[in-house]
Amino acid sequence: MHVLDYDGYLLDLDGTVYRGNEVIPEAVIFVNWLIKEQKKFLFVTNNSSKTPEQAVDRLNSMSIPAKREHIFTSALMVAHHVQQMTDRPKSAYIIGSTGLKVALEEVGLIEQDVDPDVVIVGIDRTFTYDKLEKASLAIQKGAKFIATNGDKMIPTERGFVPGNGSIIAAIEVASGKEALVMGKPNPMFIKQAAEIISTPHQKTIMIGDNYDTDISAGIAAGVDTLHVDTGVTRNTVVKKKAIQPTFSIRTFKDIM
């Protein structure tokens, strides 16, 4: 199938559509083409810190007329997963930012730091030892342990700063339990994204710059994949992987 012939497009954001505060112009052209062609598409991001509204505002400021319905964050995925749990939790101790807190509030979870049913962890730049202690005590007492995403580092102008994977590691060591990580490369995230846009798997493609999250998740979910060489995993590195993405491009210019 030609890369422009799919029904549904799942797109990563950071490294694919923009790099930090810098927009990738070819991506803007591609997304606007998707809109013009009335393709179904969804931005699928591991970043749990922003609400969908904040993500939309950012995209709009970059000349991408995305709407609320086009955003699927790892925070929304966790909220969805919580609703599906057989023993559905009522209370949560939450380490995270606005995006995560709002998503969990919307599915009715009550925040509490002592004896919660579940501990949910997303990137939190106000993380402290006190939060680490509360989380690990709760998990040792039997609370479930769920994380939005396991990204180890986040690229910024200051260099690579600690990602949520770093916070998870601290809690895992202190609690002796492993987190259930919902973001990419967990294929559940991609399967749920495909369900939201309701396109069949064989007509859905996952597009991203990071082999170990975007491409791996797409492959594991059974959809086709497109690697774009504008972010974390360079094309030379992708070429050495045992399982190749369906397509590899330098930028979206190659397919437009």
Added chain:
Amino acid sequence: MHVLDYDGYLLDLDGTVYRGNEVIPEAVIFVNWLIKEQKKFLFVTNNSSKTPEQAVDRLNSMSIPAKREHIFTSALMVAHHVQQMTDRPKSAYIIGSTGLKVALEEVGLIEQDVDPDVVIVGIDRTFTYDKLEKASLAIQKGAKFIATNGDKMIPTERGFVPGNGSIIAAIEVASGKEALVMGKPNPMFIKQAAEIISTPHQKTIMIGDNYDTDISAGIAAGVDTLHVDTGVTRNTVVKKKAIQPTFSIRTFKDIM
């Protein structure tokens, strides 16, 4: 050799001499016997948060007339190691408590949070994301990465709270580098302790409650070991280990 016939005694503190704020009476009797017999002894503790003076005050309050010269903490071990490094660091970014900061100041290290020569990490109950970021950026830029001890959890009245191993894990994930951990089970710590009391290895014994730190370090350092069943590793668990301690007792009452 009989357990009372050694020349030098290296003793763990928490779980061996006291449990949190509660003294172990049999240990008090044993240490006072060591003093009466003019045996050489040294308390060898992974706890880097207290200064030797603070540790002495605590022991004195428990009827153990220990002196400054009887205390060897993982903070002092790191300070000693820093002095021995071939490319001796001048500046350090320090995550830790008073015990560590004082020990490093005493060997002339200058604290600085940007571009330090070394990042040194001990338990810090005021640990934050900001400190995690500073440490991992410095290590990525080439700073050495040294930790006092790798204890995963600390037993308290509230349950097991996060130990320094948990903080180390976060920094290791965010920096992509592994820490050099100086505390037990690193045998260097025990070898240095034996050198301080200057007793020959074959006449020195390491005593502690924790198989994975105290006993393992003693075995790796080539000294005899005594496991006392008053703390972390229960005797039933010790019995299943491939390498047994030289002696195993329930409490010091068994040998007094």
